[in-house]
Amino acid sequence: LRARQIAVVGGGAGDPELAELAEDVGRRIAAGGAVVVCGGRGGVMEAAARGARESGGDVIGVLPTESPDDANPHVSHAVATGTGQARNLAVVASADAVIAIGGEWGTLAEIAFARRLERPVVALESWTVSGRGEMRNAPGIEVAASPAEAAERALALAAAATQSPSAR
Amino acid sequence: LRARQIAVVGGGAGDPELAELAEDVGRRIAAGGAVVVCGGRGGVMEAAARGARESGGDVIGVLPTESPDDANPHVSHAVATGTGQARNLAVVASADAVIAIGGEWGTLAEIAFARRLERPVVALESWTVSGRGEMRNAPGIEVAASPAEAAERALALAAAATQSPSAR
Amino acid sequence: LRARQIAVVGGGAGDPELAELAEDVGRRIAAGGAVVVCGGRGGVMEAAARGARESGGDVIGVLPTESPDDANPHVSHAVATGTGQARNLAVVASADAVIAIGGEWGTLAEIAFARRLERPVVALESWTVSGRGEMRNAPGIEVAASPAEAAERALALAAAATQSPSAR
Amino acid sequence: LRARQIAVVGGGAGDPELAELAEDVGRRIAAGGAVVVCGGRGGVMEAAARGARESGGDVIGVLPTESPDDANPHVSHAVATGTGQARNLAVVASADAVIAIGGEWGTLAEIAFARRLERPVVALESWTVSGRGEMRNAPGIEVAASPAEAAERALALAAAATQSPSAR
Numbered sequence: 001l002r003a004r005q006i007a008v009v010g011g012g013a014g015d016p017e018l019a020e021l022a023e024d025v026g027r028r029i030a031a032g033g034a035v036v037v038c039g040g041r042g043g044v045m046e047a048a049a050r051g052a053r054e055s056g057g058d059v060i061g062v063l064p065t066e067s068p069d070d071a072n073p074h075v076s077h078a079v080a081t082g083t084g085q086a087r088n089l090a091v092v093a094s095a096d097a098v099i100a101i102g103g104e105w106g107t108l109a110e111i112a113f114a115r116r117l118e119r120p121v122v123a124l125e126s127w128t129v130s131g132r133g134e135m136r137n138a139p140g141i142e143v144a145a146s147p148a149e150a151a152e153r154a155l156a157l158a159a160a161a162t163q164s165p166s167a168r
Numbered sequence: 169l170r171a172r173q174i175a176v177v178g179g180g181a182g183d184p185e186l187a188e189l190a191e192d193v194g195r196r197i198a199a200g201g202a203v204v205v206c207g208g209r210g211g212v213m214e215a216a217a218r219g220a221r222e223s224g225g226d227v228i229g230v231l232p233t234e235s236p237d238d239a240n241p242h243v244s245h246a247v248a249t250g251t252g253q254a255r256n257l258a259v260v261a262s263a264d265a266v267i268a269i270g271g272e273w274g275t276l277a278e279i280a281f282a283r284r285l286e287r288p289v290v291a292l293e294s295w296t297v298s299g300r301g302e303m304r305n306a307p308g309i310e311v312a313a314s315p316a317e318a319a320e321r322a323l324a325l326a327a328a329a330t331q332s333p334s335a336r
Numbered sequence: 337l338r339a340r341q342i343a344v345v346g347g348g349a350g351d352p353e354l355a356e357l358a359e360d361v362g363r364r365i366a367a368g369g370a371v372v373v374c375g376g377r378g379g380v381m382e383a384a385a386r387g388a389r390e391s392g393g394d395v396i397g398v399l400p401t402e403s404p405d406d407a408n409p410h411v412s413h414a415v416a417t418g419t420g421q422a423r424n425l426a427v428v429a430s431a432d433a434v435i436a437i438g439g440e441w442g443t444l445a446e447i448a449f450a451r452r453l454e455r456p457v458v459a460l461e462s463w464t465v466s467g468r469g470e471m472r473n474a475p476g477i478e479v480a481a482s483p484a485e486a487a488e489r490a491l492a493l494a495a496a497a498t499q500s501p502s503a504r
Numbered sequence: 505l506r507a508r509q510i511a512v513v514g515g516g517a518g519d520p521e522l523a524e525l526a527e528d529v530g531r532r533i534a535a536g537g538a539v540v541v542c543g544g545r546g547g548v549m550e551a552a553a554r555g556a557r558e559s560g561g562d563v564i565g566v567l568p569t570e571s572p573d574d575a576n577p578h579v580s581h582a583v584a585t586g587t588g589q590a591r592n593l594a595v596v597a598s599a600d601a602v603i604a605i606g607g608e609w610g611t612l613a614e615i616a617f618a619r620r621l622e623r624p625v626v627a628l629e630s631w632t633v634s635g636r637g638e639m640r641n642a643p644g645i646e647v648a649a650s651p652a653e654a655a656e657r658a659l660a661l662a663a664a665a666t667q668s669p670s671a672r
Contacts, residue, residue: 060564068597081587081593082422086587094582103301106280126299235453463639
């Protein structure tokens with residue numbers, strides 16, 4: 001049986017505050033027995049991967065490029081999609097739950113695709129969105145106040161999702 | 169020389185209020201000499217396509233499926249990407265400016281990808297987003313109050329973008 | 337109603353012999369009333385596009401990159417997929433019939449995807465393939481001896497395909 | 505450090521002869537210390553995955569769909585690309601070497617993409633291709649006579665590729 005898979009999505013720029021949050025999140029997801037899925041590059045992606053490996057967990061890096069060698073050194077299983085930013089869809093589609101950290105445009109695309117695919121999203125220092133009509137309150141996005149809360153909620157949401165997969 | 173290309177993005181569900189806005193927008197874009205790019209299916213996409221054809225304009229439909237026959241009947245040039253929701257990236261990447269109508273999750277993904285690629289976005293009855301840090305005010309997204317304003321702004325932004333393409 | 341769409345696939349390198357064939361093919365497809373679909377770049381793609389425009393036809397360029405400005409100057413309708421070599425799938429999926437010219441690896445991928453999607457293929461100075469079992473004779477690939485024969489066969493095959501679309 | 509990754513590509517139909525070859529190949533690749541990358545579905549993909557797991561190895565399944573639950577039960581790490589047949593590009597791009605088994609059209613697309621990306625290919629009961637010009641002898645495709653030979657060659661080619669990654 002596969003382990004649960006939780007995506008940690010966020011920008012590739014080197015914001016030290018966000019990297020610290022991401023590393024903590026990665027550590028806690030791996031400690032909770034789940035595999036971290038990420039975009040495989042730097043910044044939030046690399047920090048989450050580093051944290052997961054420190055806890056002995058696996059990290060799937062889903063790259064935009066055509067070579068697994070482009071993965072950061074903490075990725076244990078590299079998928080080179082060759083499809084550029086369309087890999088953002090693959091990152092969240094591969095996850096049972098998604099944690100979004102920080103506020104790049106690519107991160108917003110991942111939040112949107114995650115909800116399009118009915119994956120639960122936990123936001124940590126990330127985008128606030130409000131829609132119109134039924135989307136007014138952006139259902140399915142929870143805001144977490146800390147890495148501990150983000151990881152705990154994502155692990156619980158992933159467990160719930162994989163116990164009733166027909167719901168998605 | 170190619171004509172300017174303006175994407176009209178929005179959901180496939182049949183919201184009559186949004187369809188009316190989209191048809192008006194499509195008509196005005198074609199009247200302004202630009203090609204409408206859309207996702208090729210129903211709802212906002214079909215309404216924008218219908219409006220453009222009423223004004224004698226061309227409509228590029230960029231489909232998620234593997235067959236051009238899946239395009240709505242107002243699409244004049246159909247591209248079947250075969251890549252599912254990843255076609256949302258193709259729709260906005262193909263545009264000099266983007267008009268977002270309504271509030272489905274796929275529409276939010278298209279707004280996010282448009283800004284990721286530095287395409288100007290005009291929002292009409294659509295998402296409100298706010299980020300953190302530099303993204304706090306979600307730069308590059310204008311809110312329009314009417315189809316006329318949306319089309320006028322998008323045509324102007326597309327003209328500016330294609331006159332200084334190095335800016336993107 | 338959309339016009340029939342015929343893909344002309346081939347490499348981007350500047351082989352003058354192949355370019356001459358491709359330009360002739362493009363001219364004849366447009367003269368036959370069909371839109372040329374191509375990969376939007378140089379070499380065979382640009383030559384086919386040039387030929388089609390000389391005959392007054394439209395050319396859809398389906399690009400691997402994130403910008404319509406990357407299209408060759410003969411493309412009238414540009415789609416920037418942003419998905420790299422995965423655009424090869426989009427080129428053939430968008431076509432009612434496919435003409436393959438020359439022998440790059442990307443061209444072989446397009447022939448294979450075309451047959452995977454049950455599009456008829458006409459090969460002109462291109463790959464020879466033979467499989468095992470049912471694929472031994474590579475059904476659905478015709479060899480043409482000239483641009484005239486290639487265009488004539490593709491126009492006929494596209495007409496047959498669009499008259500009984502359920503067959504694909 | 506990541507383990508080497510070897511793709512086993514082949515059709516999803518249940519040909520028992522090919523499944524036996526694929527299971528043997530998967531077993532040997534895992535025994536050789538490499539991760540099997542496959543398309544994650546049935547047929548050759550499932551058999552190769554089963555073999556690898558029997559030897560205690562990991563299996564990355566790169567799916568065309570939007571859900572990791574679509575993976576066969578032997579996949580240990582599932583990536584749901586959401587991009588349909590474009591995932592064929594991702595399967596071979598993620599590999600240091602590729603083994604092709606059997607002769608579906610999708611398999612030919614994977615062989616072609618593998619060579620487009622300069623990955624070495626070993627063919628076992630698979631396509632024979634010949635091109636024109638420089639491609640006449642389809643460089644980079646070796647034919648193996650047995651699963652043992654296919655696995656041995658692929659492991660050696662992957663080792664050579666990862667020792668001089670600049671060559672690709």
